[in-house]
Ligand SMILES: Nc1nc2c(c(=O)[nH]1)N[C@H]1C(S)=C(S)[C@@H](COP(=O)(O)OP(=O)(O)OC[C@H]3O[C@@H](n4cnc5c(=O)[nH]c(N)nc54)[C@H](O)[C@@H]3O)O[C@H]1N2
């Protein structure tokens with residue numbers, strides 16, 4: 001039989017699935033993609049992997065006596081679908097009756113598939129919302145601090161998503177591009193909803209050709225890509241606020257700040273300036289003061305400030321900066337610094353976000369042109385937590401906490417329902433989470449694979465992958481919409497998340513509300529038609545569904561007008577005010593001041609993180625752990641696959657450290673090490689690398705959590721056994737994963753084998 005090709009899509013790009021005799025044998029990149037991601041290579045092996053969950057499975061201890069001993073090495077009992085669905089429906093009914101909607105945690109944070117209809121997290125919320133509601137999770141781990149801060153400062157969080165001044169405007173106008181967090185191409189493989197055009201490498205090449213001085217501020221020189229001819233400023237982690245204050249101080253004391261812009265477009269500069277100059281607290285935030293904190297030379301900070309004022313300058317910030325203790329501050333300060341430069345709203349100038357974080361920031365896109373989007377409906381329970389407060393939710397039912405000016409109470413969760421995310425990947429302090437995970441009465445998980453979250457569940461329902469269903473996808477940072485054709489039959493006994501929920505809803509009596517009378521094909525047509533009529537409203541004609549489906553994609557026209565962030569506001573701030581209380585950029589915010597949070601005061605402020613290199617003097621853990629996004633995968637997805645396996649050393653994730661720090665510990669590249677602090681330890685393989693700033697170690701996220709017997713050792717390089725589980729501040733309560741100190745030592749003795757790449761023990765009854 002000849003090979004058959006089916007158009008499809010992942011968060012790392014569009015492709016054709018090549019199918020031979022019922023199996024996916026290759027994923028061929030989309031023809032129009034100038035720089036396809038190598039991550040496509042991991043997919044075929046994983047679709048047919050022995051790690052697929054074959055049939056519904058119930059943890060033996062829960063099935064027999066409802067115990068809560070959820071650990072990575074539990075045994076499971078296979079059951080048929082009816083038995084499994086009856087158990088889940090029974091638990092939902094019991095918990096709802098006894099504890100109400102607040103008894104069920106259904107936020108189910110996670111990325112899952114690029115396909116928007118079969119997007120598991122959307123469907124699980126839709127299902128639980130239509131059945132009476134649940135405790136939802138607000139915002140995301142990616143940019144949670146910015147999400148809640150930016151509305152106070154610039155009236156909207158939208159720019160943080162990458163809706164920023166277009167690249168063409170940068171290439172034509174910018175002279176200095178300062179990228180806090182750098183411009184790592186590893187992250188540009190990904191865009192949520194999937195990219196057809198990996199455009200970032202092309203833009204960076206053009207930036208170099210245009211002679212832009214690209215300045216990458218990061219603890220990792222690999223964030224300063226050669227194709228952009230970027231220069232590297234190896235800052236200490238979590239000190240960007242201080243560096244920016246040092247630049248601001250240079251501007252203010254040398255009269256280089258744009259007083260007219262500050263007066264007409266901003267509010268609260270004077271109060272901030274009193275802090276900047278040390279009039280309010282006795283400490284001028286001079287370049288020398290900043291240098292001592294951020295570890296760069298005084299003159300570098302001063303020169304960069306002067307250069308920024310002398311020509312068109314764009315400041316862009318990676319999301320990583322705000323995934324830190326007091327992560328609100330670097331973003332607020334970056335906006336303030338850009339405001340002082342007075343170029344906000346000018347072509348190629350001002351402030352931007354996300355260039356380092358995802359493909360498609362600053363991608364040209366016609367305003368208002370929609371992407372297919374499946375609605376979750378409304379949560380009738382009205383209950384939620386800030387997403388990263390998962391641990392505290394389980395730890396502190398009934399307790400109050402502060403969040404963005406509100407006092408809230410943690411609900412008393414009895415049942416956890418997860419589909420399309422991996423909390424044992426994304427959450428901080430996983431040993432704490434693993435202990436708290438014993439508290440709920442029931443944990444239900446849908447997963448295609450025996451991932452860590454599946455292993456920590458009571459009832460595991462096997463879900464199909466993208467290859468096994470029809471879908472549509474696309475990103476608002478791209479110029480294509482994609483048809484995703486079912487390429488193979490479901491593997492083993494897997495079912496689509498949405499069909500699992502449909503059958504559960506039928507048992508629970510809300511099937512009509514959940515399904516709205518549509519099957520897969522009707523939903524895909526509906527989502528496409530919605531997109532098509534939204535497009536028509538902004539003057540874009542899309543083909544009929546049949547033509548789109550047959551072709552496999554549709555290319556969207558590009559805008560005529562070049563988007564420049566805050567262009568209208570700059571031109572006429574009275575006619576186009578921001579949605580802040582003053583209508584202007586709030587360098588000092590009265591609203592934030594009124595919250596009275598010491599950890600997020602009225603204007604940008606340098607507040608020492610609890611864990612950073614300035615705090616190591618007395619500590620036993622002298623290295624700053626940067627747990628950045630992995631180059632070889634998306635989060636924990638496809639960790640057992642070939643792309644990730646190929647770069648592991650002795651089966652362990654690579655930890656990069658400066659050769660000097662390695663030598664001090666008598667470590668050589670390839671050695672296995674124990675990375676540890678008081679929260680836990682993990683085994684990684686050291687790579688001595690001059691691109692890492694001294695005092696910093698880089699261990700990317702994504703290794704499947706693999707706890708050893710004693711409970712606090714992870715065997716395979718998961719940084720989240722080391723990170724601290726605390727909010728960025730009382731304002732945003734975002735994840736602060738990047739503020740972590742550790743020590744590294746040679747692993748001595750026998751090395752425990754990695755256990756998590758073998759399926760758990762399954763009893764067939
Ligand atoms: N230390 C540290 N921690 C971090 C970060 C960091 O920088 N440092 N970054 C944070 C960020 S920004 C994020 S976004 C999170 C990411 O955290 P997650 O989004 O939770 O991570 P993923 O590994 O993408 O999890 C997706 C899960 O969905 C499953 N899945 C895929 N397709 C389907 C499907 O069709 N149906 C079902 N039911 N399941 C499916 C996958 O197998 C996988 O287990 O991690 C956060 N954690």
Ligand SMILES: Nc1nc2c(c(=O)[nH]1)N[C@H]1C(S)=C(S)[C@@H](COP(=O)(O)OP(=O)(O)OC[C@H]3O[C@@H](n4cnc5c(=O)[nH]c(N)nc54)[C@H](O)[C@@H]3O)O[C@H]1N2
Pocket residue numbers: 141142143180181182184186187188189190217218219220223235236237238239240318319320321324356357358626627628629630631632633634635738
């Ligand atoms: N390949 C790949 N790409 C991804 C993802 C993935 O899992 N894999 N995940 C996607 C997701 S969900 C998200 S949210 C984005 C996240 O996007 P980001 O948050 O921007 O990604 P990170 O890789 O965590 O950080 C970017 C760079 O910031 C640097 N950095 C870390 N701490 C600091 C600091 O304190 N100061 C400065 N100046 N620099 C610092 C790190 O060296 C790192 O390389 O990435 C997306 N892209």
Ligand SMILES: [Mo]
Pocket residue numbers: 140141142143
């Ligand atoms: Mo993210």
